[in-house]
Amino acid sequence: MLKTVAAFDRIGEENAFAVLARATRLAAAGRDIINLGIGQPDFRTPDFIVEAAVKALHDGHHGYTPAVGILPLREAVAADLHRRFAVTIAPDTVMILPGGKPTMFMSILMFGEPGADILYPDPGFPIYRSMIEFTGARPVPVPIREENNFAFSAEETLELITPQARLLILNSPANPTGGVTPKPEIDKLVAGLERHPDVVVMSDEIYDHMVYDGETHVCLLQYSSIRDRLILLNGWSKTYAMTGWRLGYAVWPGKLYDHARKLAVNLHSCVNAAAQYAGLAALTGPQDDVAKMVAEFDKRRKIVVEGLNRLPGMSCARPKGAFYAFPNIRRTGWKAKPLAHALLEEAGVALIGGPDFGVLGEGYLRLSYANSTENILRALERMGEFLAGRKAA
Numbered sequence: 020m021l022k023t024v025a026a027f028d029r030i031g032e033e034n035a036f037a038v039l040a041r042a043t044r045l046a047a048a049g050r051d052i053i054n055l056g057i058g059q060p061d062f063r064t065p066d067f068i069v070e071a072a073v074k075a076l077h078d079g080h081h082g083y084t085p086a087v088g089i090l091p092l093r094e095a096v097a098a099d100l101h102r103r104f105a106v107t108i109a110p111d112t113v114m115i116l117p118g119g120k121p122t123m124f125m126s127i128l129m130f131g132e133p134g135a136d137i138l139y140p141d142p143g144f145p146i147y148r149s150m151i152e153f154t155g156a157r158p159v160p161v162p163i164r165e166e167n168n169f170a171f172s173a174e175e176t177l178e179l180i181t182p183q184a185r186l187l188i189l190n191s192p193a194n195p196t197g198g199v200t201p202k203p204e205i206d207k208l209v210a211g212l213e214r215h216p217d218v219v220v221m222s223d224e225i226y227d228h229m230v231y232d233g234e235t236h237v238c239l240l241q242y243s244s245i246r247d248r249l250i251l252l253n254g255w256s257k258t259y260a261m262t263g264w265r266l267g268y269a270v271w272p273g274k275l276y277d278h279a280r281k282l283a284v285n286l287h288s289c290v291n292a293a294a295q296y297a298g299l300a301a302l303t304g305p306q307d308d309v310a311k312m313v314a315e316f317d318k319r320r321k322i323v324v325e326g327l328n329r330l331p332g333m334s335c336a337r338p339k340g341a342f343y344a345f346p347n348i349r350r351t352g353w354k355a356k357p358l359a360h361a362l363l364e365e366a367g368v369a370l371i372g373g374p375d376f377g378v379l380g381e382g383y384l385r386l387s388y389a390n391s392t393e394n395i396l397r398a399l400e401r402m403g404e405f406l407a408g409r410k411a412a
C-alpha cells in the first residue's frame with residue numbers, strides 16, 4: 020500500500036464536478052441532458068480578452084513571471100477596487116493566483132491546525148470545509164438560513180467565535196444560495212469583530228458583480244477596522260466568463276503576503292503569463308460584456324424562481340446575487356440527494372443536492388441558471404413532469 024498522511028482521509032471535494040462528469044457521460048451516450056449543475060457562466064470569454072492573450076504569446080510573454088503576478092495586473096486590480104469601492108490598496112498587497120480557490124487553500128493552510136477553530140458558512144462552498152478538515156482544525160459551521168434570506172447573521176456568527184477561533188470565512192453573494200448579506204448586518208459583524216482581534220477574516224467575493232434588485236455589493240476592504248486582518252478572495256472566473264483560464268487574485272494583509280508568496284513559489288511558481296495579460300485586458304477594457312451578462316442572469320433568475328415556485332412541493336425565495344437558485348423541496352417528500360440523482364438519471368436534468376454544501380443544505384437543491392432561457396424552461400418542464408408522475412423514493 021502507498022501510505023500517505025492521514026489528512027487525505029479527511030479531504031473532501033466538490034460534487035459539482037462529479038455531477039458534471041456523470042452528465043457528460045450520459046450526454047455522450049446519447050441522452051439529452053440539461054446541465055444546471057456546474058457553476059460557470061455559459062458565455063464565451065469576450066473576444067478582446069482572448070485577443071489580449073493571443074497577442075501576449077506573439078509578443079513573447081511565455082516565460083515565468085514574478086510569483087505574485089505581473090505588476091501592471093496587480094496595479095489594475097488595485098485601480099479596479101478603487102474605482103468600484105473607493106478603497107486604496109497598494110499593488111504590493113495584491114497577488115495573482117491560478118483561480119479563486121488557491122486563496123482559500125492558502126488561507127486555511129495558514130490558520131488551520133489541530134486545536135484551531137475555523138468558522139465557515141453552511142450551506143457553503145464545499146472546499147471551505149474540506150480544507151479545514153484537511154488541516155486538522157475544527158470546522159465550525161455558521162448556519163445560513165432561508166428565513167434570513169440566506170444572509171449570514173452577525174449575532175449568530177459572533178456567538179460562534181471561541182477563544183480557539185483563528186479564521187472566519189465569509190461569502191456574499193453566496194454559493195450555493197444566491198444570498199446577499201445586507202450592509203447593516205455586515206456593519207454589525209465588523210463592529211463585533213473588534214472584540215475578537217485575533218480572528219482573521221477571509222472574504223470570498225468572487226460573485227461581487229452579480230447582485231440584483233438594486234443591491235450594491237459591500238466589499239469587506241471598506242472596513243478600516245479589520246483591514247489589517249482581512250484576506251480578500253476574488254478573480255476573473257465568474258465576472259468575465261473565464262473559469263477555464265484559472266485566474267484569480269487575493270489581497271493579503273501584513274506578513275501573510277510573504278507566506279502566500281512562498282506557498283506560490285513552492286506550488287505553482289507563477290500564473291500562466293498569457294492569462295495574466297488577458298486578465299489585464301479584462302480589467303482595463305470596456306465593461307459592457309459584464310453588464311450584459313449580469314442583465315441576462317437577472318432575467319433568467321426571475322424565470323427560474325417563478326418556474327420553481329410553480330412546481331409541486333417546491334418553493335424558492337428570490338436570490339439577490341450570484342447565479343444560483345436554492346429551492347426548498349421539503350414539501351415534495353423527497354430528500355435532496357435522491358431527488359437530484361433521480362432528476363439526472365430519469366429526467367435528464369443535472370443539478371446539485373443541498374447536502375453537498377453542508378448539513379444545513381438538506382431540504383434544498385442548487386440550480387445554476389448559467390444556462391440559456393430555453394434550457395431553463397425545458398428543465399423546469401421536465402422537473403414538473405417528474406414530480407407529478409413519480410413518488411418520492
Ligand code: PLP
Nearest residue numbers: 058118119120144194225254256
Ligand atoms: N468561491 C466560490 C464561492 C465559488 O463558488 C467558486 C467557484 O465555484 C470559487 C470560489 C472558485 O473560483 P475559481 O474557479 O476561480 O477557483
